[in-house]
Amino acid sequence: MVPGLLFFIIYKYIPMLGIVVAFKDVAPFDGVAEIISAPWVGFRHFQNFFSSVFFWEVLHNTVVISLLYLVLGFPAPIIFALVINEVTHLRFKKVIQTISYLPHFLSMVVVAGMVTNLCSPNGGLINAIIEFFGGEPVFFLGSNQHIRGVITLTAIWQEIGWGSIIYLAALTGISAELYEAATVDGAGRWKRLIHITLPGIMPIISIMFILQIGKVLDAGFERVLLLYNPSVYQNADIIDTFVYRKGINELQYSFSTAVGLFKSVIAFVLITGTNWVTKKLGQETLW
């Protein structure tokens, strides 16, 4: 346990001291000394962020993209696990599972490259199919209307297989006698799913849901960074990419730390609130 504790202390807790950067005016080219000696500015960076014309846009994009992933991406591995669980041909089941896990191991850069090529209006496969059926090519990655869909679908495709593992494991924990008893009582496949399978994995679903809520402001930084461009900042720029550009491109370290801290506070409130609500509903919680 000691190495684990040390890991968390050194890599998670000690770096929290860096939060002070959000309340100072720091250009960290002199490292920790600069952070210590920099002047305090209080909540100025937070005020600048809240008064920026992009504050609501960035927050809105973050919440919408996260909610899209929550609404579409959270059930997807569950449904996939339930479907896989119904497959009786063992070899086929294993092949499908393996193929579904593979995208998880691909680097995001590779995935973004594939998506960019597939969605290209100049010879991309998707537009080629659209044109084959008589339609006009769509510039998916340059269109504010489509960019969120592209980001969400990319995320689902990449994680659906890997995310289903934990549910498949939970499914194996449901007693086979319950299914036998239900079958004897005349329950069909659908009724067994509703009354045995889903309640059986509900504890896992609720724990995973709480954890997902905690990440609700984490709209997938790497994915968005690699797929977005200035044409679609309006609908795709999230808090993390905003912080990245302000901090790395524009050298506004203190400002970007303040924005990042704002995001963390909101996420903490959400996860605490969700845990409380889930407890009230009588389900499994984190604490």
Added chain:
Amino acid sequence: MKKTKRVLACLTAVLLLGMAGCGGGSNAPSEGTVGGGTGSAGSGVTATEAPSEEPVKLIYFFQPPANYQPTDSAVLQKIRARILEDTNVDVEFILAPIDNTEYNNKLNLMLAGGEQLDIFLTNGWEDLQRNGVLADLTDVLKEYPELTDVFGNAMEAMKTNDNKIWGIPRNGDAVHYPVWIRKDWLDELGLEVPKTIDEFETVLKAFKENDLAGNGKTIPMLTSFENLPHCLLGAYTENGTGVYTSPDGLMMPFFMDPGYKDMLTELNDWYKDGLIDKETFIYKDNQRIDLIKQGRVGAAVLWFSRVSLNEQELKKLVPEAEYVIASLEGPKGKAETVNAYARFPIGISTAPGTTGYVISGKCKDVDAAIRVLNWGFTNTGNYITSRYGIEGEGWQWADKDAGVFDLLVPQTGDEYCMYKGLVTEMAVRESISPNEKHVEYIYGKEIVNFDRAKYPPDGGIHFDMKTIYDTVPNVSDILRIYQEESIKFITGARPLSEYDAYIESLKKSGMDQLALEVTKQVEAATK
């Protein structure tokens, strides 16, 4: 239990040692440093006093040129040894990305991470200086008058208002943004090189209709958002990308000129008609270069070297391919704007600021760094050596007075060339160049052909950006609104009927305060 505790203790120790070892790893430089600036065609040897003490180790952050091919390592070792011999400085380079945005990102990350980076090129030294990143070169440069003399007026652009010098200029005033057109395609279609915007549009339509690249792969016009206004805006506005003066005498960024909307309207029509590549605003620079090399691009409305450094490569695929410059005019005159070395930077590029070679504030021996820069800038033989290797092995003089030399090796990667820029590249040339178009453009002095373009009224004025950022804290919002909304207007994602609402959003972000401050500074500078 005891055994378990011992195992745990060992694991903990290993973990701690591992974490200690991971911290502060330095880059393994991959040889070579790039720098560039202008140097005079002097022939004097500049082996400055190299005391017989331990050599100084310096790191150079090398941004490869648009046509980068790595140099043979044996040649690189010899160049490195020559620099060491003449200056007592052992220079290593770290390879940086070609794309400017990626280059700046990596540079900022390495600087913030405390990596040793002593010499690097930046296109925004002012921001770095305000953040305390740069070394003050004022006193050191007094020991190298030949170096500062070489740059003349361009040195002013590297100074803050207190007359301190923060870097070595790469360029002076120059014309960097031509409209390149495929001459072979024009000849095949029986068209003349266009002289006006209307003729240019006709040419683009002809390129599209005739699909000379084949298989629907023709790109009539390729551009980038950063370069586009410099190439074309002068046709629609009085001052091109120079500051705009409103009827009530206030000066503000060029995109506030009503003529800017006219340019957007025209480009929107071209975009709808398929005359501009649909993905033109999302490509990275290396992707644009690939498209040019593939022979797909009819008109490249880009920074000059995207074409000039890659035409030779294109000719391997399409031997008859040739790009020429189209000097266009529009309702308000010449389309191109001179890239004045000192000017109001907002809107000029994504990382606004002046380009130059700078020394990190953490450099342990600034004098050694200047010694290295002086070595190449003030001696053309050394400049050529830094590119192609030792005289007699990599190159030799063909006509020393004219600055012409014979190349004895294939093209190199310029990893140690920290001296590229207007002065050096105008002073010397290869007798037969692997990049003839590039040599024609610079050595042939097309790069200072100011007749081709408009000179911005704020050219030569060095703005106090710190005051501007303090007065208008949301300047970066203004820049972002300008960039995002302009792209949307061009691509049709936002209708031009909302242009006035866009101007209002700029005003809400502080455009009025910005205009007041810019006017104040221009008036103070021109009094």
